Amino acid sequence: MITKQALGSTLFGMADILRDKVEDYKAYILSLLFFKRLSDNYEWENENGIKEFFAEHHREPTAKEKSIIINKKHDFKIPEGCFWRDVREATIDKKNEALHKAVTGIAEANVDKDGRFFLKGVINTVRWNEPAPDGSGGKKLSPEVISLLVSYLDAVDLSNKNATVDILGDAYEYLIKRFADENKGGTTAGQFYTPQEVVDIIVRYLKPQKGNVVYDPTCGSGGFLISAAKYCHANYGNPKAIRLNGQEDVWNTWAIANINMILHGLDAKIEKGDTLLQPKFRDEDNELAIKKFDLVMANFPFSQENWWKNGEPKKDAKGKTINKKDGSPQLEYPGKEDFKDPFERFIYGIPPFSNGDFAFLQHIVSSLKEGGKAGVVCPQGVLFRGQPAKTEEEDGQNRKADDEYLIRRGFLQGPIDSDGESKELHNIIDAIVVLPGNLFYGTTIPGSILFIDKNKPKHRKDKVLMVYAAKEGWFKEKPNMNELQPHDMLRISTILESWGDLEIAKEWIATQKVRLWALIQEDLGYKLSEIEEDYHEDINSYSERIDKLRKSLASKEAEGKKPTKSELNTLGTLNAALEKLLNQKADKIMDTHDLAAKERKAIDDVERELITVLQDPELWKRYFSIVDMQELEENEFNLYIPRYVDTFEPEEQIDLKKALSEFKATMKAESALDNSIVELLDAISQYDQK
Incomplete structure (x- = not known):
């Protein structure tokens, strides 16, 4: 059975073949991986079914019986001529065509009970037979490169015999993270990947229950949905204890999410389309009503401009387009008087067309059942953007309240009527976690987590928990991107879980320490395996050369001949090189063990720190604050954390x-x-x- 480390390294090795040859090479690798998985498993299931028949009946099945076995064994159909072996055995000049035919044939062959081709755009999202754009008559991806990719992956058996869904799914996630890491500063990484530590904090606070229906309106590669299923697997022994739903607008990312679900063995519904303009999850009895879910988890695109696609380029007096500093046109938008959302999601107010944050948030609120909860990653601007109304006596301007202010106030007090008064007092904001900057892929904008609860417990209805997790020492600063470490996750999750209750905190820490230690140990094993993989080939190569040379010298000595100076120098050089490699490997292994030990110690340190803090309410304000509605009103519903939590580091005594x-x-x-x-x-x- 292959390990996820070995499989992950093998798959990522394919990236070296594709770099600088295609733009989005992750889609090529992940699509090829999926195709081989289906093909390998199909043939293994056939063999296994026939073996089971023979074991039961003590004879080979007839042609008709064999056909029945094959039809019963598979979740997917693969037509003749569309197997991996057909591509592998195709001549070099037919490689592109054979691969295109195979994935297209599979996409056309798989239809669900509703007549939907559920693999279309998933397995065949890559155009393997696309002509070169220069008109030369060649292919965009040369047959030589495809042949090399096929040969590279051909060595790995991806059937259940050698790669379980857990191994395959984990290797796939590892691959997605590696792709995101490679493109940290680019916009595409943020489209499909949310740091697992943030996902983990959200999933563990929301605690998916058996039978829950979970939704991610901007699901990317499906990280939230996968983590929710894993939570259910760990707690109920069944990853399918919940139903998973997601929507994604980018074609390749949508395909990756679908593949991710299938490789993890999950039954998820991932729809393609713009969530704000074309929400795909609607009530079965009313096409204009948004479907309701138990839980929503999301990391929507931060501050998306022109989210309703109604902006027009702004023109100067001469009719020339006015551009921004980055060269893109400035946009101007129509008034909101005639605007109407056909799905009636914006009950708290119409967000500015230039910024989609509150559009996504209101879509999420509309997607929740009456007792539903949500955990949403959003820019910190949603906490304080917008100004309340001011009279001329107050500021000399007689200013109207901004839309974003009214929406935020609505989240805290309930929808507001035409007179600016709350229709009903109903606070749906449960907790806020302010995160450090430079934590998310593709943006340096500081993020936060907004937890929404449509049916808060009675003792919390007029309160909001605010956690300041951007404190120095609460995250690991790195040159390109900051990270939350296991002890940082423990600190944040404990404050969220306990709401200042020491006894709840103690119970939570006890369970989480075991889990986090296990994660550290798993990560240690993973890193050690990577080190082994990195050095294995070179160490073996030097060892074999040394062994060969020693045997040659021993043979010469047996004949009474002395080794030459050149031979002895070569042996010395090889030994020195091998020793250097072994020392480097040993140093890396030691550093990896040291890092794991430091992480375990950091968890113990955070445990002591939290127990001390929670015993002294005077220290709470440096970590978190439980703010009541009166204080929120006094601050005009501005949720800027420094108004409630002491974010200043105390001066050294x-x-x-x-x-x-x-x-x-x-x-x-x-x-x-x-x-x-x-x-x-x-x-x-x-x-x-x-």
Whole structure:
């Protein structure tokens, strides 16, 4: 059975073949992986079915019986001529055509009970037979490259015999993360991947239950949905204890999400389309009513401009388009008087067309059942953008309230009527976590997590928990991108879970420590396997060359011949090179073990830190705050965290007596040094005079 580390390394090795040859090479690799998985497993299931028949009936099945076995065994159909072997055995000049025919044939052959071709656009999202754009008559991806990719992957058996859904799914996720890491600064990484640590915090606070229907309106590669299924697997022994639904607008990302679900063995419904303009999940009895879910988890595109696609380029007096600094046109938008959302999602107010944050948030709120909950990653601007109404006496402007202010106030107090008054007092904001900047792929904008609960417990109805997780030391600063580590996740999740209750915190920490230690151990094993993979080939190569040379020298000695100086030098060089490699490998292994030990210690340190803090309410304000509605009203519903949590780092306390003593000692030492220099110069002067 192949390990996920070995499979992940093998798959990522294919990236080296494709780099600089196609734009979005991850789609090529993931699509090819999916095709081979279906093909390998189909043939293994056939063999297994026939073996089972023979074991039961003690004979080979007839042609008719064999056909029945094959039809019963598979979740997917593969027509003749569309197997992996057909592509592998195709001549080099027919490689592109054979691969195109295979994936297209499979896409056309798989139809569900509703007549939907559920693999169309999934397995055949890549155009393997696309002509070169230069008109040369060649292919965009040369047959030589395809042949190399096929040969590379052909060595790995991807059937259940050698790769379970867990191994395959984990390797696939590993691959997606590696692709995101490679493109940290690019916009595409953020489209399909949310850091797993953030996903984990959200899933564990929402706690998916058996029978829940879960939804992600901007699902990317499906990370939230996969994590929710894994949570159910860990807690109920069944990853299918919940139903999974997602929508994604980018074709390749939509395909990746579908493949991700299938490889994890999950039954998920992933729809393609723009969630704001074309929400695909609607009530069965009313096409204009949004479908309701138990849980929603999302990381929508931050501050999406022109989300209703009604912006027009702004023109100057001469009719020339006015551009922004980045070269894109400035847009202007129509008034909101005639705007109407056909799905009636914007009950708290119409968001500005130039920024989609509150459009996505209101879509999410509309997608929740009356007792539903949501965990949403969003930019911190949603916490404070927008201004309340001000009279002329207050600010001299007689200003109307901004739309974003009214929407945020609506989340805290309920929808507002035409007179600006709440129709009903109903706070749906449960908790807020402010995250460090530069944590998300494709943007440096500081993010936050907004937890929404449409049916908050009675004792929390007029309260909001605010957690400041952007404190120095609460995340790992890295040159390209910051990271949350296991102990950071423990700190955030404990505050969320406990709401300041020490006993709840103790129980939570006890369970989470075991889980996080297991994750650290798993990560340790993974990294050690990667080190082994990285050095295996080179160490084996040097070892074999040394062994071969030693045997040759031993044979010469047996004949009474002496080794030449050149041979001895070569042996010494090879031994030195091997020793260097072994030392490098040993150092990396030691560093990896040290890092795991530090992470385990950090978890213990955070446990002690949290117990100390939760025992002293005076210390709470440096970590979190439970804010009531009165305080929120006093702050005009501005949720800017520094208004409620002490975000300033305390100045280091200085022991003045100790500092004065150290200063005197330093001055005394400096004076003694000056005297020594003067004496030395006098001695030199006297010597010169002689």
